[in-house]
Amino acid sequence: MSSSNPITEVSPADAPERGAAGAAFGWALLASELVVLFRRRRTIAMLLALALIPILIAVAVRLSSNEVSAGQGPPFLDRITQNGLFVGITALVVAIPLFLPLTIGVAAGDTIAGEAGLGTLRYLLVAPAGRVRLLLVKFAGAAAFCLVATLTVVITGAIIGAILFPIGPVTLLSGDTISVADSVGRSLLIALYVTVSLLGLSAIGLFISTLTTVPVGAMAATIVVAVTAQILDALPQLAWLHPWLFSHYWLGFADILRQPILWDSFSDNALLQGGYILVFGALAYGRFATKDILS
Amino acid sequence: MSDHPHSDGLAIETLELTKRFGNQTVVNAVDLRVPRGAVYGFLGPNGSGKTTTIRMLLGLAGATSGRVRVLGEDMPSRLQQVLPRVGALVEGPAFYPFLSGSANLHRLDTADRFAPGRTRTARVAEALDRVGLSHAATKKVHAYSLGMKQRLGLANALLMPRDLLVLDEPTNGLDPQGTREVRNLVRSLAAGGATVFVSSHLLAEIEQVCTHAAVMSAGSLVASGTLDELRRVGQAFVRLRTPDVDIARGVLLRLGLAPTALDEQASATDVDAATGWTVSAPLTDRSVTPEGIVASLVAANVRVRGFVVDEASLEDRFVALTGEGFDVVQ
Numbered sequence: 001m002s003s004s005n006p007i008t009e010v011s012p013a014d015a016p017e018r019g020a021a022g023a024a025f026g027w028a029l030l031a032s033e034l035v036v037l038f039r040r041r042r043t044i045a046m047l048l049a050l051a052l053i054p055i056l057i058a059v060a061v062r063l064s065s066n067e068v069s070a071g072q073g074p075p076f077l078d079r080i081t082q083n084g085l086f087v088g089i090t091a092l093v094v095a096i097p098l099f100l101p102l103t104i105g106v107a108a109g110d111t112i113a114g115e116a117g118l119g120t121l122r123y124l125l126v127a128p129a130g131r132v133r134l135l136l137v138k139f140a141g142a143a144a145f146c147l148v149a150t151l152t153v154v155i156t157g158a159i160i161g162a163i164l165f166p167i168g169p170v171t172l173l174s175g176d177t178i179s180v181a182d183s184v185g186r187s188l189l190i191a192l193y194v195t196v197s198l199l200g201l202s203a204i205g206l207f208i209s210t211l212t213t214v215p216v217g218a219m220a221a222t223i224v225v226a227v228t229a230q231i232l233d234a235l236p237q238l239a240w241l242h243p244w245l246f247s248h249y250w251l252g253f254a255d256i257l258r259q260p261i262l263w264d265s266f267s268d269n270a271l272l273q274g275g276y277i278l279v280f281g282a283l284a285y286g287r288f289a290t291k292d293i294l295s
Numbered sequence: 296m297s298d299h300p301h302s303d304g305l306a307i308e309t310l311e312l313t314k315r316f317g318n319q320t321v322v323n324a325v326d327l328r329v330p331r332g333a334v335y336g337f338l339g340p341n342g343s344g345k346t347t348t349i350r351m352l353l354g355l356a357g358a359t360s361g362r363v364r365v366l367g368e369d370m371p372s373r374l375q376q377v378l379p380r381v382g383a384l385v386e387g388p389a390f391y392p393f394l395s396g397s398a399n400l401h402r403l404d405t406a407d408r409f410a411p412g413r414t415r416t417a418r419v420a421e422a423l424d425r426v427g428l429s430h431a432a433t434k435k436v437h438a439y440s441l442g443m444k445q446r447l448g449l450a451n452a453l454l455m456p457r458d459l460l461v462l463d464e465p466t467n468g469l470d471p472q473g474t475r476e477v478r479n480l481v482r483s484l485a486a487g488g489a490t491v492f493v494s495s496h497l498l499a500e501i502e503q504v505c506t507h508a509a510v511m512s513a514g515s516l517v518a519s520g521t522l523d524e525l526r527r528v529g530q531a532f533v534r535l536r537t538p539d540v541d542i543a544r545g546v547l548l549r550l551g552l553a554p555t556a557l558d559e560q561a562s563a564t565d566v567d568a569a570t571g572w573t574v575s576a577p578l579t580d581r582s583v584t585p586e587g588i589v590a591s592l593v594a595a596n597v598r599v600r601g602f603v604v605d606e607a608s609l610e611d612r613f614v615a616l617t618g619e620g621f622d623v624v625q
Contacts, residue, residue, distance in 0.1 A: 119388075292350070292356035
């Protein structure tokens with residue numbers, strides 16, 4: 001530090017001008033958001049719980065003496081004993097309907113309501129964080145959580161699978177066989193697919209989070225929305241509605257396990273999630289941009 | 296600017312600022328004029344609309360009607376330009392309990408786009424040092440006492456050099472020692488050229504540091520001005536200690552004052568000069584100066600053993616404006 005009094009390096013009057021030239025967005029807030037999110041004990045506990053899913057599956061399959069026959073249990077379960085690389089995928093299939101939405105509900109529901117509940121929202125806003133910037137940072141944080149949560153399941157699955165089962169070239173749904181390295185790439189691609197799948201729910205959670213100062217309420221509401229969407233998706237009478245449900249493509253990543261990869265479901269899903277992000281992002285903005293912060 | 300020719304010298308200016316929640320008017324047509332460089336006391340009992348006003352000054356809440364200008368700029372439209380120059384403590388401190396004191400300040404500092412990351416660590420350390428929290432910098436905030444949180448809140452307001460500090464109840468939860476430190480801090484901030492806008496429901500804490508004050512009651516501004524202006528509105532008393540009670544009363548009567556003997560039974564001869572004041576009169580006519588009174592008394596051969604002008608305390612004025620005890624205007 002060249003100056004003995006660092007505070008005097010910036011005078012308040014010229015601070016805005018400085019910033020206009022330099023920090024246009026101020027990425028430090030995003031970095032801080034990620035650090036606060038992932039250092040938080042609650043986040044770590046949720047990730048540990050997610051990591052337990054593949055471990056439980058792998059250990060259960062390894063310990064059971066009966067051979068799992070094809071079509072029994074969750075998809076891909078029968079393949080685990082032949083190839084450990086399938087543990088992560090199986091765990092993902094198990095986690096998608098409930099465990100992942102549960103953790104995303106907590107992370108996304110907490111975004112604004114959590115800050116409001118602590119009272120830190122007012123201090124962020126008078127800093128000034130900027131309301132739109134704060135929303136963007138919060139959504140980015142929730143999206144990062146989706147990615148990390150999904151990767152936690154896939155990577156833990158790959159590790160425990162490699163420890164307990166043989167690893168080898170993977171036979172795809174299309175009958176082709178791909179190398180181990182290629183299959184790792186496919187696993188990561190599936191993780192990406194699932195991450196994108198969860199962005200719509202994250203946007204809904206962000207919006208709900210702007211409605212309340214009680215984070216638990218926002219979390220619970222987001223989870224209820226996720227469960228409700230899946231129930232509606234299961235009712236054949238509502239078939240017309242199904243393509244519009246954010247959960248409709250959640251388990252639709254089988255196309256990634258074909259050779260060559262079919263990208264249709266990936267793009268359909270991305271388009272749908274993008275629509276949810278736009279709609280609920282706009283709703284969150286409409287609610288939050290002019291909201292009186294009284295917490 | 297053209298429509299506010301006189302507002303250049305004001306750190307805060309509000310025009311008919313009003314906030315309604317439903318049909319309840321919480322802040323009613325408040326006109327605040329806070330000169331730059333002032334230490335401005337914002338007084339009022341709990342629930343009088345102080346914090347809501349502060350929230351509108353800082354753009355946290357929108358005004359139902361009226362205008363707000365802070366540091367010469369319209370709020371909230373120029374919020375991004377104004378707030379980096381404003382340090383604030385709003386309705387008590389609030390922090391992430393699972394983070395340490397210094398991690399909390401880091402976090403809030405990143406929210407300010409204009410706060411340079413290069414100096415962040417040094418600035419956080421300096422702000423903590425300034426409020427005497429260096430020893431607890433790495434302690435998690437959930438282990439902080441209320442007083443420590445309050446200091447941390449002040450440190451947050453001081454992370455960057457500021458032109459204006461808005462401190463809502465800064466001494467809340469502090470012990471007398473801490474209260475004195477906050478007063479010293481306010482003085483040093485003002486000495487450094489900053490305007491300090493400090494709210495309190497405890498008048499005594501503010502009276503010692505403020506140059507100006509405004510009093511809120513039930514959402515309306517009921518008085519504002521320099522401390523001297525505020526005091527002058529109140530009643531002053533002259534008190535006199537003398538064995539010559541009757542002559543003294545006569546002199547005061549001639550001057551147009553209405554004296555009362557403090558102890559009607561006490562005769563001129565058996566008054567012990569050490570026991571207290573014997574004549575007192577409300578100083579109703581401000582054209583009568585204290586030195587003029589003394590001169591008249593001496594000229595009339597009154598043995599003046601003690602003479603004092605008791606200005607009404609701001610406390611009396613405050614209570615007169617806002618009501619007493621729990622019986623405050625709602």
